[in-house]
Amino acid sequence: MFSRENLESASKEELITLILQMQQQIIHLEARIQDLEDRLAKNSSNSGKPPSSDGVAKKPAPKSLRESGQRKSGGQKGHKGETLKMVDEPDHLEVHSVQECPHCQTDLSVVAVCEVEKRQVFDIPPVRVEVTEHQAEMKCCPGCGQQVRGQFPAVASHAVQCGNRILAFMVYLNAYQLVPMRRVAELLGDFYGHMPSQALIQSANQRLASEITPTLAAIVEQLQAAPVVHCDETGMRIEGELHWLHSVCTQFLTAYGVHAKRGYEAMMDLGIL
Secondary structure (H helix, E strand, O other), X not given: OOOHHHHHHOOHHHHHHHHHHHHHHHHHHHHHHHHHHHHHHOOOOOOOOOHHHOOOOOOOOOOOOOOOOOOOOOOOOXXXXXXXXXXXXXXXXXXXOOOEOOOOOOEOOOOOOOOOOOOOOOOOOOOOOOOOOOOOOEEEOOXXXXXXXXXXXXXXXXXXXXXXXXXXXXXXXXXXXXXXXXXXXXXXXXXXXXXXXXXXXXXXXXXXHHHOHHHHHHHHHHHHHOOOOEEEEEEEEEOOEEEEEEEEEOXXXXXXXXXXXXXXHHHHHHOOO
C-alpha cells in the first residue's frame, strides 16, 4: 500500500496499477458481503434449511388468508351446526322433586307429577386406576404328591405390574401426541392417582416397537413394490443434535426413519429405496 508521500511521487503507471488492484479488491469484498447477506436471509421458507434452524426471532408471523371484514368469526349463514343432542338412555338419572310451592308455600309432597322437564349434562366420569387381583389355586395332587398351581394369564406375569391399557395410553401420549415422558407421568398422576416412572414409559415404547416390527416390515415391502412413492424429510432435534426424519409413503402406506444425514445417503441406509 502506498503512503501519502509515495502517492505524491508515484508515476502515472503506478497509480493506474494501484487503482486496478483496489477495484479488484472492491469486487471481491462486494461478492463476499452479498454471500453473507444471502446466508442470513435464508430460512426454511426459501431454502432447504429445516424449520428447526430458523430460531424464534426469524419465525414469520402467522398470516390469515381471510381478508378482514369479509366474514364474521364462527359458523356462516346456511351452515349446518353441530351440537349436543339428548340421548334416549342416559347413564344416570337424578330426579329433582318439588316439595313446596315457591309462591304460596302449599305442601306438594303428595301431589301427582303432571309433567317432567329434562336436561342432560355430558361429562367425563370420575376416573381412577382399577386393580385386578389374579389368584392361582394351589393343590396337592393325591396321585403323585406334587403341588400344582393354576396358570396365570399373560397379563399377570409379575407379582405387581401395569396392565396393557394403561401402557398403551402412555405410549399414545408420548409417541403419538408427543407429550414428554415427565409430563405423561404427571398427567397419569393427576388423572388417575398413579404416577408411573419415566423408565416404565420408555419400556412400554420399546415393547411396542418390538411388537410392531412385523407390521413395519410388511409396510416397507409394499412400499418397495409400489410404482411411485413420495419421499420427504424434515429436521428434528435428538439430544440437542440436528437429525432428519425421513418419510416414504403412498396414498395408504407411510414409513418413517431417523438419520443423521439428509438426501440420498440417508434414504439408502434406511433400506426402503
